[in-house]
Amino acid sequence: MSLRRLLAPLTTLIVLLLVFSASALAQDPTGRPKTKPKTPAPSAKKPTKNEPVPITVTLTVLTNPPESTVLINGEQRGVSDAEGKIQFEKLPLGHYSIEVRKEGYGPMLRGFEAGTEAPTLVFKLEAKLDDAVREFNSLVASGKLAGAETPNAFELVEKLAARYGERPEIAQLRASLSAKLIDTATPVISQTATNWRAVTRDQMVRALDAATNALALKKDDARIQAETAYLKGVVALREWQVAGSTEGPGDASGNVRGPATARAEFESALKADESLAAARYQLGVVLLASGDAAGAEAAFARVTQIEPRWTSAHAGLASALYGQGKFAESIAAYRKALEIEPNNATLIAGLGLARVMKGEKDGAKDIERAMKLEPNSALPYLNQAIVLSQSKNKKDWTRAEEGFKRAISMNPQNMEFPNSAAEKMLAELQKRKK
Numbered sequence: 001m002s003l004r005r006l007l008a009p010l011t012t013l014i015v016l017l018l019v020f021s022a023s024a025l026a027q028d029p030t031g032r033p034k035t036k037p038k039t040p041a042p043s044a045k046k047p048t049k050n051e052p053v054p055i056t057v058t059l060t061v062l063t064n065p066p067e068s069t070v071l072i073n074g075e076q077r078g079v080s081d082a083e084g085k086i087q088f089e090k091l092p093l094g095h096y097s098i099e100v101r102k103e104g105y106g107p108m109l110r111g112f113e114a115g116t117e118a119p120t121l122v123f124k125l126e127a128k129l130d131d132a133v134r135e136f137n138s139l140v141a142s143g144k145l146a147g148a149e150t151p152n153a154f155e156l157v158e159k160l161a162a163r164y165g166e167r168p169e170i171a172q173l174r175a176s177l178s179a180k181l182i183d184t185a186t187p188v189i190s191q192t193a194t195n196w197r198a199v200t201r202d203q204m205v206r207a208l209d210a211a212t213n214a215l216a217l218k219k220d221d222a223r224i225q226a227e228t229a230y231l232k233g234v235v236a237l238r239e240w241q242v243a244g245s246t247e248g249p250g251d252a253s254g255n256v257r258g259p260a261t262a263r264a265e266f267e268s269a270l271k272a273d274e275s276l277a278a279a280r281y282q283l284g285v286v287l288l289a290s291g292d293a294a295g296a297e298a299a300f301a302r303v304t305q306i307e308p309r310w311t312s313a314h315a316g317l318a319s320a321l322y323g324q325g326k327f328a329e330s331i332a333a334y335r336k337a338l339e340i341e342p343n344n345a346t347l348i349a350g351l352g353l354a355r356v357m358k359g360e361k362d363g364a365k366d367i368e369r370a371m372k373l374e375p376n377s378a379l380p381y382l383n384q385a386i387v388l389s390q391s392k393n394k395k396d397w398t399r400a401e402e403g404f405k406r407a408i409s410m411n412p413q414n415m416e417f418p419n420s421a422a423e424k425m426l427a428e429l430q431k432r433k434k
Helices: 003-026 130-141 153-164 168-194 201-217 222-243 259-272 277-289 293-306 311-323 327-340 345-358 363-373 379-389 394-409 419-433
Strands: 056-064 069-072 075-079 085-092 094-101 108-114 120-124
Touching: 056 094, 056 108, 075 085, 094 120, 108 120, 130 153, 130 168, 153 168, 153 201, 168 201, 168 222, 168 277, 168 311, 201 222, 222 259, 222 277, 259 277, 277 293, 277 311, 293 311, 311 327, 311 345, 327 345, 345 363, 345 379, 363 379, 379 394, 379 419, 394 419
Parallel strands: 056 120
Antiparallel strands: 056 085, 069 075, 069 094, 094 108
16 A cells, blocks of 8 residues: 555544634634634824913904004004904914004004903094195185085085094084184175165175075074074065065075065074074064064164164164154154264155154255255155145145156165055055046
């Protein structure tokens, strides 16, 4: 037998032994597989301790004006938004210098201690107005206070106020310009009370514009309120006077302007400042024109106390007394006025008429004297016509008729008296003649 045949059974036995040995190792007595516990692999990195996280704050900066540049420790870090707000996150604890800048304003710098101070800082910058003040002074010096011409001081102040608010410097500019504007209106106010015929409507309107602008700059000034109302009144009175009717032309809104409008403005002026003599004088004029001679007397009498040197006030008082048939008192008032202006033709003509009505026939000579002193004045011819119309001689009536017509033709703008009143007397005379 060969060696190969002898070894074959042995090889088989060894294989079987190996198989059974493996089975015995792989199963527990219950027959389940039995595995060896695995040993965890060692970690490649050793665990480390937790590092402390730095403490930070979020800083909020509020700026007025908005859109201002913000610097931290001298470094530009951003621009505040349209609401004036900007935030800086994760700002480490420590001391910082915060600065805010904007063109046209003075910069503002302040320190900030992150961690101990409230994390909101407010910066209110002050505008630099030196250049604006210089421009204002230049405009004022050149007389460019207000109006359609631009630039002007009023326009500049309004722009500064809109941009910077009511800072002390701007308030000072307002007060200064308001005073200069009302100063340009003051002479017109005085003249309309003392020499009505010498003032044109355009001068009145320009003065009103100046006063209106002055009031816009200083709304709480009672004197400017009074003078503005007064100038509105005289413009309405002049428009009514020139129109020669009971009520004058309408304004831009279609409202009728006339004695009622003027009276309301003069009363408003006196409510704001009862010492404004010009307003009280013109109130007397309106009351007299409206048929309230007694009310006019009281107004004029008060003006003569406030302004004893105004001949117009004494003349107004004389007219109001005449209108009530108080001829002796009227003569006394005219003579008081003539002490101030001895050669005033209007006063002399008024004195002459009052004397004639009192029964002093020599008063006619005063009227004739007035005609010579001021031949272009219509009032002496009117007064002479009134005297002649009272005559019992019908020939004088014809002269009176001619006198009325002449006086009316010489007074086309109703500046010396209402032509409507003269026309009414002429119509009555012509009716008597028939």
